Amino acid sequence: MKGIELRSDTFTLPTDEMIDAIVQAHRQGRLGDDVAGEDEVVNELQDKAARILGKEAALLVTSGTQGNVISLLTQARPGEEVVVERMSHTFLFEGGAMSSLGGLFPKPVEGVRGYITPETLESVISPDNPHYARTAMVVIENTHNYAGGVIVRPEQMDALARVAHDHDMKIHCDGARLFNAAVALDITASRLVREIDSVQICLSKGLSAPVGSLVAGTEEFIHDAHRVRKRLGGGMRQAGIIAAPGIIALEKMVDRLREDHQNAQTFYRELSGLDGLIIERPETNILFIRLDNFKIDAAGLAAELKKRGVLVYGEYGERVRFVFNRMVSAEDTMYAAGAVREILEKAGKNS
Ligand SMILES: Cc1ncc(COP(=O)(O)O)c(C=O)c1O
Known part of the structure; x- marks a missing residue:
């Protein structure tokens, strides 16, 4: 007996249907080279995710961490700063990726149960003055892990996005568990991220797929994110073997x-x-x-x-x-x- 697994939802094993879906994708000749855009299963998953999240396009990435890093590196330039919650995954648990890989400067702030209030964000945006790094982005984690799976409500998401956009900033949502928030509130995931520029969702947590995350946003963002993913070594070939369980995850595991x-x-x-x-x-x-x-x-x-x-x-x-x-x-x-x-x-x- 392995034990009752309460360490993390990342320990969820794939379902039989997920494993069958991998075999079927292969048998039906739907796998291809995804770096060339020719894996039909990946394309189906990306289209599905974009639709579910209410965004123009989506991109399969290897992990939540990679999805967050790609989103930040795509939308902010070296020397710019990113406002993050003090106990957020992007700040604490991603090996310093945004600064080591992207030259971005994290600006940690204290949240209220994980939520960066609009007032807090407003107060830490650097003035337009050459002494300061430009504040280019803010990251919101929903649900917030360290605060205890706390949900950020849609109106809170919107309010933070408004401040970001008023200051010519982008807002990224680390939605590793976005569907937990949506299901708990009985609303769509797309409503939660309606005003958000980029979002990352994990297939491999509660949704039980073995591997993978997606980032979603505008066509332009996804076009640029492709290059950053490649740069980070995240271009995968017959990635349909990851996408096939991912499709089952989105279709059957959310509810x-x-x-x-x-x-x-x-x-x-x-x-x-x-x-x-x-x-x-x-x-x-x-x-x-x-x-x-x-x-x-x-x-x-x-x-x-x-x-x-x-x-x-x-x-x-x-x-x-x-x-x-x-x-x-x-x-x-x-x-x-x-x-x-x-x-x-x-x-x-x-x-
Ligand atoms: C809130 C949050 N964001 C991002 C991640 C990163 O996901 P991954 O482990 O797939 O890199 C995790 C992982 O547990 C997480 O809890």
């Missing part, structure tokens, strides 16, 4: 994200009454607990959970993250909640 959200709610309900536990009601599939009041830290809880067959990352200090996903059933959820309760009760509270 079922609701199950992950329900499991996160169940987990919250099971543990919210536990004396001393700091826990926030989840909005989507990610939930953090804080252990400040207990005689055990995150690494200790992760180690104890592992002994009981429950896998979580333990390197968040006093915080432990639980990410609900297709590999975790309602029954698993109850079991995991029971295990957390048992361990914390046994560890006891700080006096």
Whole structure:
């Protein structure tokens, strides 16, 4: 037994239908050289993604990180700055890509539960003065991972875009989990990114495809993004073997994200009454607990959970993250909640 996988939704395995789709794409002669634009399956996926996101065009990329980096390098020039939320993926977890690969200068700001308010953005845009780097872009993460799968509402997206556009800036959405936000709000993903210039979505998280992300925007943006993707070594040949599961991901796996959200709610309900536990009601599939009041830290809880067959990352200090996903059933959820309760009760509270 591998265990109940709550480390990340990136651990989701492809479905049988996804694997069949790869074989079918090959049998039907639909694979081709995508660098030459001749893989029919990739073209179908890109058209589908563009339609779903309400954008003119889309491009398949290898990963969420690559999609974010391509979007930034395509729309900002070396020496320009990009406003990012202090705990965002683009700032913290992409190996410094925007500066090392693109000469871009990240300007981190404090968000409100992950959201950069329009007022904050307004206050950090550099004056048009040669002493300063030009503020070229802002990145908004939706849902925001580190804040706990928090949703940025469409009106919040629009408001931030308005400030960016008023200052001749571009706005990029890191939508690694954009569909979680859309499903939770019961709105389309395209509504969320209506005023956004470029968006990146991941196929390989809750949507369960094995590999791949897409970036979407105007025809012109995608035309230029092609060159940056090539420069980064992201031009793939018979990429239809990635696109085929990606099509199933977009067609069949979006709605079922609701199950992950329900499991996160169940987990919250099971543990919210536990004396001393700091826990926030989840909005989507990610939930953090804080252990400040207990005689055990995150690494200790992760180690104890592992002994009981429950896998979580333990390197968040006093915080432990639980990410609900297709590999975790309602029954698993109850079991995991029971295990957390048992361990914390046994560890006891700080006096
Ligand atoms: C919010 C967010 N953005 C981007 C990424 C990067 O995706 P990838 O791991 O495919 O590079 C992740 C990955 O977990 C993420 O959580």
